[in-house]
Amino acid sequence: MPGSRQPVPGSRQGQSQGRSLPSAGSIAASALLPLRLFAGFTFLYAGIDKIALDPTFLDLTSRTSILAQLQGYAHASPLAPLITAVAIPNAWLMGVLIALAEIAVGLGVLSGIAFRAAAWGGAGLSLLFFLTASWSVHPYYYGQDLPYGLGFVTLAIAGHGDLYVLGPWLDRQFFTVPRGRHAPAPAPVSAERRHLLHAGVLGLSAIVLAVVARPLHALLMPSSGAGLSSAGTAGTGASAQTGTGSSSASSGPAASSAAAAGGSNPLAIATTAAVVQAGAYGFQVPTAIGNAAPGDPGVVVSLGSGKFAAFDAVCTHAGCTVGFDPQAVMLVCPCHGAEFDPRNNGQPVAGPTNVPLTALPLSIQGGEITLRA
Ligand code: FES
Incomplete structure (x- = not known):
């Protein structure tokens, strides 16, 4: 107009x-x-x-x-x-x-x-x-x-x-x-x-x-190679997760940091006394064992009555590191709430995954817990 x-x-x-x-x-x-x-x-x-x-x-x-x-x-x-x-x-x-x-x-x-x-x-x-x-x-x-x-x-x-x-x-x-001044509109x-x-x-x-x-x-x-694994972090977005991970408050105290007991044996991960006292003990997986990769975070849990179970602590949902909830005796992922039962071979009992944690076979001798590669 x-x-x-x-x-x-x-x-x-x-x-x-x-x-x-x-x-x-x-x-x-x-x-x-x-x-x-x-x-x-x-x-x-x-x-x-x-x-x-x-x-x-x-x-x-x-x-x-x-x-x-x-x-x-x-x-x-x-x-x-x-x-x-x-x-x-x-x-x-x-x-x-x-x-x-x-x-x-x-x-x-x-x-x-x-x-x-x-x-x-x-x-x-x-x-x-x-x-x-x-x-x-x-x-x-x-x-x-x-x-x-x-x-x-x-x-x-x-x-x-x-x-x-x-x-x-x-x-x-x-x-x-x-x-320009005379340019057409x-x-x-x-x-x-x-x-x-x-x-x-x-x-x-x-x-x-x-x-x-x-x-x-x-x-x-x-x-870093063509790909840099984001395992161990709460990647963003539905790992798709966009999220940066939620509070870990629900998971209770995290497993203790790694402190292997075994001197020069890289497969020796902790003493039984230390794990019983802490409830769970963190370590680094020293070598490839089943689906666990070298360098993965691992966790060994005291199940009572002198029994122990060790797992690769990488959550099977999207790669966050699970922590130990001593009250529930569960391994809990802080990112999206997956829970794994250490008394039942790391089977998931809640959360967005149906894949169990990778169980790590172990042996106990002289109060020392050792992985079996
Ligand atoms: S990374 Fe999603 S529940 Fe563990």
Whole structure:
């Protein structure tokens, strides 16, 4: 319409449509910056970790792979029928899609490109993780996915407030603004076109980053190999876990740190007296034993009546290190609440896995507990 005012690409008016915090009665965009940075970086790292840094996540033969995790979720999640029918038969693809989605969410929230779509995507992923990875965590507030989800909902509602955003720069690259006094007025760019462009750039960036992450990591950190295991940490996102791990309060005192008793024998892990006194004793697995890898954290537990049991302490859900709860006499994972019974060969009794801990055969002689390799 002649005389009507149209938003110009790259102009303040054009930039802020639908993406700004309202100015009246609202908090400053800068107040949400810490949340935006934390949530964005965490999801970005979680996606890259799954696809490039953790060699076990997409290795379907690994007991901490996406397949093993999905099989664990299928026992307790309200989405069990869907997991069994769709996700498990396509576990590798699901793992890749989850990682890509996390990378896109992280990039979008950090850069401000397709910000609201990315934030709602983060909220949706967090809900998915809550219904699967965190569903068996009790009480619910030990799970990390609900807080992430609510954080993303907050960002999606508030918007980025035009603070540190790349959208206007992107618009200037793709939608040319005529320069000069006598230049014709630029044709209006529809919001749909801009949103489409932003979503396309975001998706493409996520794919490119996923493709180059592993070779880049190998190039920059050759000593760590192509993959750096994230075992022992509560990886982010439903290991998919986005989460950084929940409180370990429910697991009680962790097993004591390693202190083998055996002098020069690397397979001697503790004295019986020390384990009885502490309830459980931590050590480092000295050599490959069954599924246990050298360097894995191990734990030997006193079962009473002079009996002991030793296990690889790597949780079979997503690789966190289990701790010992002396009250319940259980090995408990602080990340998503898996519990393993040391009196029953490390069988899981709760949580998102149905795979037992790796039991380590041992022998006892002269008050010394020794692993049998
Ligand atoms: S890593 Fe998830 S329950 Fe242990």
